[in-house]
Amino acid sequence: MLVGYSSSSEDEEEEEEEDEDGEENGSEAAATQTRRRSSGDFPTKKKIKVEDMSPKTRLPLPGCLLDMFPDEDDPQTEDASLHGGRLRSFKHERGNWATYVYFPYHPEEEFEELLEELLTAAGTRGLVLTPQEEFHLSLSQTVVLRHHWIQPFTQSLRAGLARCRRFVCSAEKLKIYCNAERTRTFLGVEVSTGCAQMLDLVRVVDKTMTEFQLETFYKDPSFHVSLAWCVGDLTEKMKEVLQELQSLVVGREDGPFPLVLDCAEVCCRTGNKTFRFPLEDKT
Template sequence: MFPEEVDSQTEDSALHGGRVRSFKHERGNWATYVYLPYHPEEEFRELLEELLSAARAHGVLLTPQEEFHLSVSQTVVLRHHWIQPFTQSLRAGLLHCKRFVCSAGRLRVYCNAERTRTFLGMEVCTGHAQLLELVQAVDRTMTEFRLDTFYKDPSFHVSLAWCVGDVTEQMKECIQELQSLVDDHEEGPFLLRLDCTELRCRTGNKTFRFPLEPEHLT
């Protein structure tokens, strides 16, 4: 009934680089978040290698993300029997949300609430208003299921890489050098472009897709 792709994801924490869960895993509880996917081009991957190398020279060993996306929800816990009504509610709420393009180019350092992981991210500079509209639609479903809504003043971003622990201070020492790699990239400043044509919801090992409505030319 719902288009989805099934990813085989292991629950062995030893295979996740020592990352710490922000909530206890229990049978029947599914970690769930809503996001826009980013499909990187070769230019982005080359820049990312330069950024990781520069950070490494400052003693910060970052691991690149396995996949890249922009979150429009927090990670919440769904019971298995909530998945179908939850995704139905999301689909209905997103029915009239239109496609758009957003871009990012400013590096920022993020740390999770538990201070167990630090991220290097690229913050959105255009498309903020459209992203807020998506958040409002997603938040309505979260509220319906009594789950946490998104942050009040969100810093929309695509996470590029991460490391275990809180290395915010070390990252701040080299962030300007990393930003210069972005700004002076080959033929000019690199701008990450996100074609927002569909929203996705990852819950456990399932991915649900919600195509956004094309803009109609008048």
């Protein structure tokens, strides 16, 4: 047996009808209501189609998902004014990851003081240099990896470097470098000890590069740590102040300042990811 229960709003409507039309109208309304319940004749609600929904009623995509799929052409990535005037060596494309292998250098306090002196001296001669945001010694050129290559590429590097031993190298001679596109000139300090071990590591890295048909390192590399840079090919202008800057390195009160790297861990930077490969301890 089915029993129908009226809502409070329905009760109120029935009471209002009884007040206005009397008991007879109230009885007719009650009878009509009873017939509807017994026959199942209820008013139907209209379904709302998805296409009729207002955009405001649709849930927005989370920001983390939108960041995963940026616009194909991002003008900011190609705007040199947003990067201190630097220009890309190759156009930024979705799925391409700029990649290079290197030793990191963590500057000590004395190095930072020397670098400030070098920049000041260069500035007095009209040569404005921008210090590097971070310091490293490259063991490869910058190449482009597809995203699905990253895992096998780093696995190959790890396997090749597994038996390489850690060592120490030093650098104290300033040298000028210019990139292949002649868009930037660098002031660097060249490695004087540890070059043989560096070449052994480059051969390991080059083997992985060859596996993925990528460009290998320079034939006659000058291992160095870049200190500062300027836009354009200012090689000749920088040569004019090089001797003066070198005197600041060798003429310090405590003697020449050698930049010393503890080459204990090779790093691979690909996009915003960094992979680390510890080298074997000599002991």
